[in-house]
Amino acid sequence: MVYENLQITHDNGIALVTISREKALNALNTQTMLELRHFFGEAAFELEDLKGIVLTGAGEKAFVAGADITEFSSLSAPEGMQMAKRGQDIFFLVERFPKPVVAAVNGFALGGGCELAMACHLRVAGEKAKFGQPEVNLGLIPGYGGTQRLIQYIGKTKAIELLMTADMLGAAEALQLGLVNYVVPAGEEVSKATELIEKIAAKAPFAISKIIETVNAYYEEGVDGFWKEVDAFGECCGTDDFREGATAFVEKRKANFQGK
Ligand code: CO8
Numbered sequence: 001m002v003y004e005n006l007q008i009t010h011d012n013g014i015a016l017v018t019i020s021r022e023k024a025l026n027a028l029n030t031q032t033m034l035e036l037r038h039f040f041g042e043a044a045f046e047l048e049d050l051k052g053i054v055l056t057g058a059g060e061k062a063f064v065a066g067a068d069i070t071e072f073s074s075l076s077a078p079e080g081m082q083m084a085k086r087g088q089d090i091f092f093l094v095e096r097f098p099k100p101v102v103a104a105v106n107g108f109a110l111g112g113g114c115e116l117a118m119a120c121h122l123r124v125a126g127e128k129a130k131f132g133q134p135e136v137n138l139g140l141i142p143g144y145g146g147t148q149r150l151i152q153y154i155g156k157t158k159a160i161e162l163l164m165t166a167d168m169l170g171a172a173e174a175l176q177l178g179l180v181n182y183v184v185p186a187g188e189e190v191s192k193a194t195e196l197i198e199k200i201a202a203k204a205p206f207a208i209s210k211i212i213e214t215v216n217a218y219y220e221e222g223v224d225g226f227w228k229e230v231d232a233f234g235e236c237c238g239t240d241d242f243r244e245g246a247t248a249f250v251e252k253r254k255a256n257f258q259g260k
Contacts, residue, residue: 005032006039007058013051014197015044016190018058025065026057028112032068033090036116040093040101052100052197054190055120057113063105063129064113069138084143087112091119091144095216098209100200104189105129105180110168115144118153121212122196123180125171126189131179132168152219153179204241205259 007018017039019026028036044053057063067087075083094101094116103109103120109131117123117131125131133146141147142163150159154177162169171183184192200208210232217225236242240260248255 001035001038001043003035003039005029006035008039008043010047010050013049013201014194015047015050015053016194017053017055019056019064020058022057022059022061024068025062025108026059026113027065027068028087028116029068029071033087037090037093040090040097044097050099051201052102053097054102054104054193054197055094055116056104056106056190056193060107060128060186062108062113063103064110064116065108066111066113066134067144080143087115087144091115094119095121096212098212099205100197100208100212102193102196104193105131106186106189111135111142111146112144115142115146115149118149118179119145122193124182124184124189124192124196125174125180126186127171127183128186129171129174129180129183129189130168131174132166133163134166134168136164137166148219150179153177202257204236204239204245204255204257206239206241207236210236 005019005021007020009016019032021027021029021032044050072083100122101120102122102124103117105117105123105125107126107129109117109129111134114131114133133142133150135142147163150163158177169177169179171180174180175183182192214225214229214232217223217228241257244257245255
Protein backbone atom coordinates (compact mmCIF):
# COMPACT_ATOMS: atom_id res chain seq x y z
CA MET A 1 0.00 0.00 0.00
CA VAL A 2 1.26 3.47 -0.84
CA TYR A 3 0.80 5.76 2.15
CA GLU A 4 -0.56 9.25 1.57
CA ASN A 5 -0.84 10.37 5.17
CA LEU A 6 1.69 8.30 7.07
CA GLN A 7 5.38 9.04 6.80
CA ILE A 8 7.48 6.11 7.92
CA THR A 9 11.18 5.95 8.59
CA HIS A 10 12.97 2.88 9.91
CA ASP A 11 16.37 3.57 11.44
CA ASN A 12 18.36 1.43 13.81
CA GLY A 13 15.36 -0.85 14.43
CA ILE A 14 12.97 1.94 15.35
CA ALA A 15 10.06 2.80 13.08
CA LEU A 16 8.98 6.42 13.33
CA VAL A 17 5.41 6.78 12.09
CA THR A 18 4.32 10.38 11.55
CA ILE A 19 0.68 11.14 10.85
CA SER A 20 0.99 13.89 8.28
CA ARG A 21 -2.11 15.97 7.62
CA GLU A 22 -0.77 19.07 9.25
CA LYS A 23 -3.32 21.44 7.68
CA ALA A 24 -6.12 19.48 9.36
CA LEU A 25 -4.10 19.07 12.57
CA ASN A 26 -3.45 15.45 11.56
CA ALA A 27 -7.13 14.52 11.91
CA LEU A 28 -7.83 10.86 11.24
CA ASN A 29 -9.71 10.63 7.96
CA THR A 30 -10.68 7.30 6.39
CA GLN A 31 -7.51 7.10 4.33
CA THR A 32 -5.32 7.61 7.41
CA MET A 33 -7.23 4.96 9.33
CA LEU A 34 -6.77 2.50 6.44
CA GLU A 35 -3.06 3.29 6.41
CA LEU A 36 -2.79 2.75 10.17
CA ARG A 37 -4.60 -0.57 9.75
CA HIS A 38 -2.21 -1.62 7.02
CA PHE A 39 0.88 -0.55 8.95
CA PHE A 40 0.00 -2.06 12.33
CA GLY A 41 -1.72 -5.11 10.85
CA GLU A 42 0.78 -6.00 8.13
CA ALA A 43 3.69 -3.76 7.19
CA ALA A 44 5.22 -3.42 10.67
CA PHE A 45 5.48 -7.21 10.96
CA GLU A 46 7.71 -7.23 7.90
CA LEU A 47 10.22 -4.67 9.19
CA GLU A 48 13.49 -6.42 9.91
CA ASP A 49 15.04 -6.23 13.38
CA LEU A 50 12.24 -3.98 14.59
CA LYS A 51 12.71 -2.90 18.22
CA GLY A 52 9.59 -0.75 18.48
CA ILE A 53 7.45 1.99 17.00
CA VAL A 54 7.21 5.68 17.79
CA LEU A 55 3.95 7.31 16.70
CA THR A 56 3.75 11.07 16.36
CA GLY A 57 2.02 13.88 14.46
CA ALA A 58 3.46 16.25 11.89
CA GLY A 59 4.17 19.83 12.90
CA GLU A 60 4.36 21.49 16.27
CA LYS A 61 0.68 21.98 16.96
CA ALA A 62 -0.98 18.60 17.03
CA PHE A 63 -0.42 14.93 17.60
CA VAL A 64 -3.90 14.22 16.22
CA ALA A 65 -6.88 16.58 16.72
CA GLY A 66 -9.41 13.76 16.43
CA ALA A 67 -11.33 11.88 13.82
CA ASP A 68 -11.89 14.02 10.73
CA ILE A 69 -15.12 15.83 11.55
CA THR A 70 -15.75 16.81 7.93
CA GLU A 71 -16.14 13.12 7.04
CA PHE A 72 -18.71 12.04 9.58
CA SER A 73 -21.14 14.92 9.99
CA SER A 74 -23.93 13.06 8.19
CA LEU A 75 -23.45 9.52 9.47
CA SER A 76 -26.56 7.46 10.16
CA ALA A 77 -26.76 5.34 13.33
CA PRO A 78 -25.73 2.07 11.60
CA GLU A 79 -22.92 3.86 9.73
CA GLY A 80 -21.70 5.38 12.99
CA MET A 81 -21.61 1.96 14.64
CA GLN A 82 -19.69 0.54 11.71
CA MET A 83 -17.18 3.38 11.78
CA ALA A 84 -16.63 3.11 15.54
CA LYS A 85 -16.18 -0.67 15.35
CA ARG A 86 -13.71 -0.35 12.48
CA GLY A 87 -11.73 2.27 14.40
CA GLN A 88 -11.69 0.24 17.59
CA ASP A 89 -10.38 -2.79 15.69
CA ILE A 90 -7.55 -0.68 14.24
CA PHE A 91 -6.62 0.65 17.67
CA PHE A 92 -6.62 -2.93 19.02
CA LEU A 93 -3.93 -3.68 16.43
CA VAL A 94 -1.85 -0.91 18.02
CA GLU A 95 -2.53 -2.06 21.58
CA ARG A 96 -1.80 -5.71 20.75
CA PHE A 97 1.29 -5.07 18.65
CA PRO A 98 3.95 -7.40 20.07
CA LYS A 99 6.69 -4.76 20.32
CA PRO A 100 6.57 -1.49 22.22
CA VAL A 101 4.56 1.29 20.62
CA VAL A 102 5.21 4.72 22.14
CA ALA A 103 3.14 7.82 21.40
CA ALA A 104 5.23 10.98 21.15
CA VAL A 105 2.49 13.53 21.80
CA ASN A 106 3.65 16.85 20.39
CA GLY A 107 0.47 18.93 20.73
CA PHE A 108 -3.29 18.42 20.70
CA ALA A 109 -4.36 14.81 21.30
CA LEU A 110 -8.12 15.18 21.13
CA GLY A 111 -10.97 12.78 20.52
CA GLY A 112 -9.66 10.01 18.27
CA GLY A 113 -6.16 11.43 18.81
CA CYS A 114 -6.33 10.96 22.56
CA GLU A 115 -7.80 7.50 21.91
CA LEU A 116 -4.92 6.63 19.58
CA ALA A 117 -2.35 7.79 22.13
CA MET A 118 -4.12 5.69 24.78
CA ALA A 119 -3.95 2.61 22.56
CA CYS A 120 -0.15 2.92 22.53
CA HIS A 121 1.77 1.11 25.28
CA LEU A 122 3.54 4.25 26.55
CA ARG A 123 3.02 7.98 26.12
CA VAL A 124 5.60 10.75 26.15
CA ALA A 125 4.07 14.23 26.17
CA GLY A 126 5.72 17.45 25.14
CA GLU A 127 5.13 20.21 27.64
CA LYS A 128 2.63 21.88 25.27
CA ALA A 129 0.58 18.71 24.73
CA LYS A 130 -3.12 18.82 25.46
CA PHE A 131 -5.36 15.81 25.94
CA GLY A 132 -9.12 15.66 25.81
CA GLN A 133 -12.26 13.87 24.67
CA PRO A 134 -14.40 16.77 23.37
CA GLU A 135 -16.94 14.61 21.51
CA VAL A 136 -19.86 15.85 23.63
CA ASN A 137 -19.33 19.26 22.01
CA LEU A 138 -20.39 17.56 18.76
CA GLY A 139 -23.31 15.67 20.27
CA LEU A 140 -21.26 12.47 20.28
CA ILE A 141 -19.29 10.28 22.64
CA PRO A 142 -15.85 8.78 21.97
CA GLY A 143 -16.09 5.84 19.56
CA TYR A 144 -12.52 4.54 19.34
CA GLY A 145 -12.28 3.18 22.89
CA GLY A 146 -11.99 6.48 24.77
CA THR A 147 -14.70 5.84 27.35
CA GLN A 148 -12.97 2.60 28.35
CA ARG A 149 -9.26 3.40 28.18
CA LEU A 150 -9.53 6.80 29.86
CA ILE A 151 -11.01 5.08 32.93
CA GLN A 152 -8.27 2.43 32.78
CA TYR A 153 -5.57 5.09 32.94
CA ILE A 154 -6.96 7.80 35.22
CA GLY A 155 -9.90 6.22 37.06
CA LYS A 156 -13.63 6.87 36.87
CA THR A 157 -13.71 10.05 38.98
CA LYS A 158 -11.64 12.19 36.64
CA ALA A 159 -12.49 10.28 33.45
CA ILE A 160 -16.23 10.85 33.69
CA GLU A 161 -15.62 14.54 34.43
CA LEU A 162 -13.41 14.98 31.36
CA LEU A 163 -15.81 13.01 29.16
CA MET A 164 -18.80 15.08 30.29
CA THR A 165 -17.16 18.54 30.37
CA ALA A 166 -14.86 18.14 27.32
CA ASP A 167 -12.16 19.88 29.39
CA MET A 168 -8.60 19.44 28.19
CA LEU A 169 -5.69 18.26 30.33
CA GLY A 170 -2.29 19.89 30.05
CA ALA A 171 0.84 17.74 30.06
CA ALA A 172 1.65 18.24 33.75
CA GLU A 173 -1.84 17.24 34.83
CA ALA A 174 -1.82 14.28 32.45
CA LEU A 175 1.39 13.12 34.12
CA GLN A 176 0.01 13.61 37.58
CA LEU A 177 -3.15 11.61 36.71
CA GLY A 178 -1.17 8.77 35.14
CA LEU A 179 -2.28 9.36 31.55
CA VAL A 180 1.30 9.81 30.33
CA ASN A 181 4.61 8.28 31.33
CA TYR A 182 6.85 11.32 30.84
CA VAL A 183 6.67 15.03 30.07
CA VAL A 184 9.60 16.49 28.15
CA PRO A 185 10.42 19.89 26.64
CA ALA A 186 8.66 20.53 23.32
CA GLY A 187 10.63 19.01 20.47
CA GLU A 188 12.11 16.19 22.58
CA GLU A 189 9.10 13.86 22.48
CA VAL A 190 10.44 11.56 19.76
CA SER A 191 13.94 11.30 21.25
CA LYS A 192 12.54 10.37 24.68
CA ALA A 193 10.20 7.82 23.06
CA THR A 194 13.16 6.38 21.15
CA GLU A 195 15.21 6.20 24.34
CA LEU A 196 12.42 4.18 26.00
CA ILE A 197 12.31 1.73 23.10
CA GLU A 198 16.10 1.33 23.19
CA LYS A 199 15.90 0.52 26.89
CA ILE A 200 13.21 -2.11 26.30
CA ALA A 201 15.10 -3.53 23.32
CA ALA A 202 17.88 -4.66 25.68
CA LYS A 203 15.41 -7.12 27.26
CA ALA A 204 14.25 -10.45 25.85
CA PRO A 205 11.83 -9.67 22.97
CA PHE A 206 9.63 -12.71 23.58
CA ALA A 207 9.20 -11.76 27.24
CA ILE A 208 8.29 -8.20 26.20
CA SER A 209 5.61 -9.53 23.82
CA LYS A 210 4.22 -11.60 26.69
CA ILE A 211 4.17 -8.55 29.00
CA ILE A 212 2.04 -6.75 26.39
CA GLU A 213 -0.27 -9.75 26.04
CA THR A 214 -0.74 -10.38 29.76
CA VAL A 215 -1.21 -6.72 30.69
CA ASN A 216 -3.84 -6.41 27.95
CA ALA A 217 -5.49 -9.57 29.29
CA TYR A 218 -6.33 -7.72 32.52
CA TYR A 219 -8.86 -5.66 30.58
CA GLU A 220 -10.25 -8.37 28.32
CA GLU A 221 -13.75 -9.56 29.00
CA GLY A 222 -13.89 -13.25 29.87
CA VAL A 223 -10.11 -13.72 30.00
CA ASP A 224 -8.47 -14.97 33.19
CA GLY A 225 -5.35 -12.81 33.32
CA PHE A 226 -3.78 -14.88 36.08
CA TRP A 227 -4.13 -18.02 34.00
CA LYS A 228 -2.82 -16.16 30.95
CA GLU A 229 0.23 -15.23 33.04
CA VAL A 230 0.83 -18.86 34.03
CA ASP A 231 0.65 -19.85 30.39
CA ALA A 232 2.94 -17.05 29.21
CA PHE A 233 5.42 -17.68 32.04
CA GLY A 234 5.69 -21.28 30.89
CA GLU A 235 6.24 -20.17 27.31
CA CYS A 236 9.05 -17.85 28.41
CA CYS A 237 10.68 -20.74 30.29
CA GLY A 238 10.85 -22.63 27.00
CA THR A 239 13.00 -19.98 25.29
CA ASP A 240 16.75 -19.82 24.74
CA ASP A 241 16.60 -16.23 25.97
CA PHE A 242 15.46 -17.39 29.41
CA ARG A 243 18.48 -19.71 29.64
CA GLU A 244 20.74 -16.90 28.45
CA GLY A 245 19.25 -14.42 30.96
CA ALA A 246 19.62 -16.79 33.90
CA THR A 247 23.14 -17.89 32.86
CA ALA A 248 24.25 -14.28 32.36
CA PHE A 249 23.04 -13.45 35.88
CA VAL A 250 25.03 -16.31 37.40
CA GLU A 251 28.11 -15.42 35.34
CA LYS A 252 27.72 -11.73 36.32
CA ARG A 253 27.60 -10.49 32.74
CA LYS A 254 25.07 -8.69 30.55
CA ALA A 255 22.60 -11.01 28.83
CA ASN A 256 22.82 -11.24 25.07
CA PHE A 257 19.26 -12.01 24.00
CA GLN A 258 18.65 -13.43 20.54
CA GLY A 259 14.86 -13.33 20.50
CA LYS A 260 14.60 -17.13 20.50
N1 CO8 B 1 -11.32 17.19 11.90
C1 CO8 B 1 -11.17 17.89 10.76
N2 CO8 B 1 -10.48 19.05 10.70
C2 CO8 B 1 -9.93 19.51 11.84
C3 CO8 B 1 -10.05 18.83 13.06
C4 CO8 B 1 -10.79 17.60 13.07
N3 CO8 B 1 -10.92 16.86 14.17
N4 CO8 B 1 -9.43 19.54 14.02
C5 CO8 B 1 -8.92 20.62 13.40
N5 CO8 B 1 -9.22 20.61 12.10
C6 CO8 B 1 -8.88 21.62 11.08
C7 CO8 B 1 -9.69 22.88 11.23
O1 CO8 B 1 -10.96 22.74 10.64
C8 CO8 B 1 -8.81 23.89 10.55
O2 CO8 B 1 -8.98 23.74 9.16
P1 CO8 B 1 -9.09 25.07 8.21
O3 CO8 B 1 -7.75 25.76 8.39
O4 CO8 B 1 -9.29 24.50 6.84
O5 CO8 B 1 -10.23 25.86 8.74
C9 CO8 B 1 -7.40 23.40 10.89
O6 CO8 B 1 -7.53 22.04 11.28
C10 CO8 B 1 -6.78 24.18 12.03
O7 CO8 B 1 -7.67 24.11 13.12
P2 CO8 B 1 -8.21 25.43 13.90
O8 CO8 B 1 -8.20 26.61 12.98
O9 CO8 B 1 -9.50 25.10 14.54
O10 CO8 B 1 -7.04 25.61 14.98
P3 CO8 B 1 -7.17 26.27 16.41
O11 CO8 B 1 -5.78 26.42 16.91
O12 CO8 B 1 -8.05 27.47 16.39
O13 CO8 B 1 -7.92 25.14 17.30
C11 CO8 B 1 -8.36 22.90 18.10
C12 CO8 B 1 -7.31 23.90 17.52
C13 CO8 B 1 -8.77 23.34 19.50
C14 CO8 B 1 -7.69 21.55 18.14
C15 CO8 B 1 -9.60 22.91 17.15
O14 CO8 B 1 -9.16 22.69 15.83
C16 CO8 B 1 -10.61 21.83 17.49
O15 CO8 B 1 -11.36 21.99 18.42
N6 CO8 B 1 -10.62 20.75 16.68
C17 CO8 B 1 -11.59 19.69 16.84
C18 CO8 B 1 -11.24 18.82 18.01
C19 CO8 B 1 -12.29 17.75 18.19
O16 CO8 B 1 -13.45 18.04 18.42
N7 CO8 B 1 -11.86 16.49 18.10
C20 CO8 B 1 -12.72 15.35 18.27
C21 CO8 B 1 -13.31 14.96 16.97
S1 CO8 B 1 -14.53 13.69 17.19
C22 CO8 B 1 -13.64 12.28 17.37
O17 CO8 B 1 -12.44 12.28 17.35
C23 CO8 B 1 -14.45 11.06 17.58
C24 CO8 B 1 -13.59 9.79 17.44
C25 CO8 B 1 -14.45 8.60 17.33
C26 CO8 B 1 -15.20 8.60 16.05
C27 CO8 B 1 -16.07 7.40 15.98
C28 CO8 B 1 -16.66 7.20 14.60
C29 CO8 B 1 -17.83 8.10 14.28
